[in-house]
Amino acid sequence: MSEEKSKNRTWARWVVLAAILLGVFLFTGVGLGIKPIMPEVFLPGEKLSETPLFGIPGLYLTNTLIGMLGTDLVVFLIAFFVYRGVKSGKMVLTGVSGAVEALLEALHGMTESTAGKWTKIIFPWFAAITLLVLPANWLGLLPGVETIGLVHEGHGEYAVRDLGSIGGLKIQTIWDESGEMAADAHVEEAAHATEDTHAAEGEEVHAEEEHHGASIVPFFRPVSTDLNFTFALAIVAVVMVQVVGFRALGWGYLTKFWNTKHFFSKPIFGFIDFAVGLLELVSEISKILSFAFRLFGNLFAGAVLIFVMGSLVPFFVPAMFYMLEVFVGMIQAIVFGMLTMTFMAQATHSHGDHDEAHA
């Protein structure tokens, strides 16, 4: 058994080596002379079709929506494997279910040390958020994501090249033909070398006429790089923090925001308490912004980082950044869940008790 496994591994090693050599061959100009291209970066999710979904205006099929469906599929697969693992009746879970068990045990330990007796209510939110965001972040690292898509003509700066067709489906790629274009420009410059002003005018017209490049709209983009997803998740998290607070303290939870307990008995400090309560209200709203931008910023910046590194040095170097992104994706998923958990645990503490303990 073990011998067979090690044999498989050596086989995989040769495949990786061959892939690396192919990358070096393709991108150093040894082979076809194809240069890596600078990607076009779009902040919002790109539309794959111009007709709204289900006839609802403003709702389009974007590539981040497909990313969301892919993430859901992974979550359902994890749930299925865990269900099968638990059903099998083994005492020690193995494979996917074992990994999920280890993760959940770690998260449960963290929740218990922070939330105490409210663990049972708070832990599901922590685990659910982490288990949704983790696949959403890691799916962006698969090969083919953000590179395979529809060719969008009339937008961008690279030329389209036909690669062939499979069953009537045209397969194209965009590539950098700047070598030839640079040669053209050079010839023109030589022709107009005597008259500087004319050369400048000619180049401008040329640039305007030549602007019919293409870019690729990928089919699949990780959903964490869409602000709509991160904002929705942040709003869910912050609203549920309030709900947990109400469950723990009842209507008394509202005294955290509208604190008039010492307003008349201690004139100055009572007023300060009241102002701090109003500031708490602002901080709840800023929590939404902070949650949403943290996840979005980290993941979007990571995607752009990998694009740029891939276009500067197309082999070896991106591997290191891929490793960094695996780490960042995991940390951000756990941080999102952990902050939700911490805020929920704070919301279960009565504000009044806290003050008296300090005094």
Added chain:
Amino acid sequence: MDVAAATILGKLIGAGLAMIGAIGAGAGIGIVTSGAVQAMGRNPDAAGNIQTNMILGIAFAEAVAIYCLVVALLILFVIG
């Protein structure tokens, strides 16, 4: 200088200036981690708890740098 070139120049300079805010976050993350590592060295039994709080602190400090990054990305890719 024509308007298009000036716009690009302004966007690039603005994005660069926006990222100055990352200085504070970098220093903050360094201070948080140094404190946490010292605490772990003094009391290795509490390492798990300290690590949790350290990651929370880092996340809060990092949020500021992420705001800068989002502003820079908005300047580069959305505005204009």
